[in-house]
Every structure is written in structure tokens, then in C-alpha cells.
Amino acid sequence: MPQASRTKKPDVKVVILGDMNVGKTSLLHRYTERKFKDTISTVGGAFFLKQWGPYNISIWDTAGREQFHGLGSMYCRGAAAVILTYDVTNWQSLAELENRFLSLTDTANTDCIFAIVGNKADLTDTLAHGPDTESERGDEAQPEVPCPTPPGTPLQHKQVSREDAVALYARVLRYKGLEEKACLPAETVCFETSAKTGYNVDVLFETLFDLVLPSILKKRSEGESSTVDLETPMEVKRTKAGCCA
Numbered sequence: 001m002p003q004a005s006r007t008k009k010p011d012v013k014v015v016i017l018g019d020m021n022v023g024k025t026s027l028l029h030r031y032t033e034r035k036f037k038d039t040i041s042t043v044g045g046a047f048f049l050k051q052w053g054p055y056n057i058s059i060w061d062t063a064g065r066e067q068f069h070g071l072g073s074m075y076c077r078g079a080a081a082v083i084l085t086y087d088v089t090n091w092q093s094l095a096e097l098e099n100r101f102l103s104l105t106d107t108a109n110t111d112c113i114f115a116i117v118g119n120k121a122d123l124t125d126t127l128a129h130g131p132d133t134e135s136e137r138g139d140e141a142q143p144e145v146p147c148p149t150p151p152g153t154p155l156q157h158k159q160v161s162r163e164d165a166v167a168l169y170a171r172v173l174r175y176k177g178l179e180e181k182a183c184l185p186a187e188t189v190c191f192e193t194s195a196k197t198g199y200n201v202d203v204l205f206e207t208l209f210d211l212v213l214p215s216i217l218k219k220r221s222e223g224e225s226s227t228v229d230l231e232t233p234m235e236v237k238r239t240k241a242g243c244c245a
């Protein structure tokens with residue numbers, strides 16, 4: 001269904017947040033380029049525009065600012081969805097979401113959707129060793145470049161369980177002053193992914209795209225102009241990536 005954007009005017013903003021090295025840029029790269037690269041530069045990336053049905057969705061990467069300069073309140077301003085990303089092999093990366101990143105979402109939309117994403121699942125779980133075969137994306141222009149984990153690769157210790165992520169989701173809702181019962185259930189918005197193998201990556205982005213559609217319709221019916229900052233528009237840098245290069 002999705003095709004290249006023509007109008008380039010974002011209807012809605014989705015941001016990826018999380019500590020350095022959890023794999024934010026790799027997740028976006030896997031989704032948009034269908035590839036994984038071991039070293040990938042975040043510098044230069046700002047947002048990627050994705051056409052979803054008749055709508056344009058901007059997906060924002062941190063451009064490396066989480067490492068050197070911190071992220072300003074502008075980063076999440078007007079966001080309809082925030083992807084809080086951690087590394088399943090690194091407990092601290094989950095803690096940092098609460099300690100450093102959650103407060104940055106104060107400027108997101110009041111009806112913002114939160115997803116909790118544990119990346120690098122290929123390191124801890126054989127299920128995540130291959131690409132997500134459930135995907136119905138069928139993007140002929142960008143064939144998937146698989147990067148499966150070789151059989152027999154030893155698994156690493158999983159420091160963050162799914163239950164830990166679900167518990168964080170509950171705390172995020174509490175921080176936002178939201179009733180758990182009135183919000184999306186954790187099973188819908190907590191994911192374990194692998195940017196390396198592609199496991200769950202399409203499912204993550206495309207579930208969120210569907211979930212933000214009501215937000216687009218609401219914005220349109222209210223006649224709001226776009227709240228996305230277009231001062232520094234730059235699509236995510238297209239890199240010549242090779243599988244496990």
C-alpha cells in the first residue's frame with residue numbers, strides 16, 4: 001500500500017527516543033531501506049517521510065543528539081506517537097527511558113501513543129534470528145536484505161524481560177496521568193524487535209501508523225495546520241548499506 005510521498009507535507013509526527021546505541025537509527029534504516037549495517041551514521045538524519053494510504057507520516061530520528069547535545073523539547077513537540085526504545089541486553093537503557101527521556105515527551109500531543117520497544121532481540125532469542133515472515137508489506141521497490149543470525153550463535157543474557165517493559169508502560173501512563181483501562185493495552189504497544197534480522201520491525205511501525213490515523217483525522221477535522229517543525233527538513237540519509245558489512 002505505501003508509496004513514495006509526493007506532497008512531502010507531514011500529517012503526523014512519530015518520534016523514536018532512547019539511549020545511544022539501542023538501535024534507533026538501525027530500526028528506521030531497516031524499515032525504510034530493508035537493510036542492516038553494523039556501523040551506520042546517525043549524523044545528518046532528521047526525519048523520514050512515509051506515505052501511509054493517503055497520509056504522510058514523518059518518523060523522527062535523533063540525529064545523534066542524544067549522545068552529545070541532549071534533545072530539546074522541540075524534538076517531541078506535536079508528536080502523535082513516541083517509540084521508547086531500549087536494548088534487551090542492557091538494563092540501563094530501559095532505566096534511562098524513565099530517567100532521561102520520558103520528560104521530553106511533555107510536549108507531545110495529549111493523545112500521544114506510546115510504544116515500548118526492546119531492540120536487539122536477535123542477541124537473546126532464537127525466535128528473533130530470522131526476519132519477520134508475518135510482514136505483508138510487499139514493497140517491490142525495496143526488497144528485504146536478510147541478515148539472519150548464523151545457526152549456533154550463542155545467546156546473550158536478556159537483561160530486560162517483556163514484563164519489565166510492560167511495567168514501564170504502566171509507569172509511563174501513570175506519568176502522563178492516564179487511566180490504564182482507557183489506553184491501548186500493553187500487548188498492542190510493547191514490542192521486541194531486531195533491526196539486524198528484521199524481526200517485528202514492520203509490525204512495529206505499521207501498527208503505530210494505523211494507530212495514529214485517528215489523530216490525523218482529528219487534526220484535520222479541527223482544521224489545524226501541521227505542528228511539525230519543518231525548519232530543518234532532511235530525509236534520513238540514504239546510505240549504501242550492505243548486509244552485515
Ligand SMILES: Nc1nc2c(ncn2[C@@H]2O[C@H](COP(=O)(O)OP(=O)(O)O)[C@@H](O)[C@H]2O)c(=O)[nH]1
Pocket residue numbers: 018019020021022023024025026027037038039040042119120121122123193194195196197
Ligand atoms: N545485534 C544487533 N545489533 C544491533 C541491532 N540494532 C542495532 N544494532 C547495533 O547497535 C549499534 C548501535 O545502533 P544504532 O542504530 O546506531 O543506535 P542508535 O544510537 O540508537 O541510533 C550498532 O553497532 C548497530 O549495528 C539489532 O537489532 N541487533
Ligand SMILES: [Mg+2]
Pocket residue numbers: 024025026041042061062063064
Ligand atoms: Mg542513531
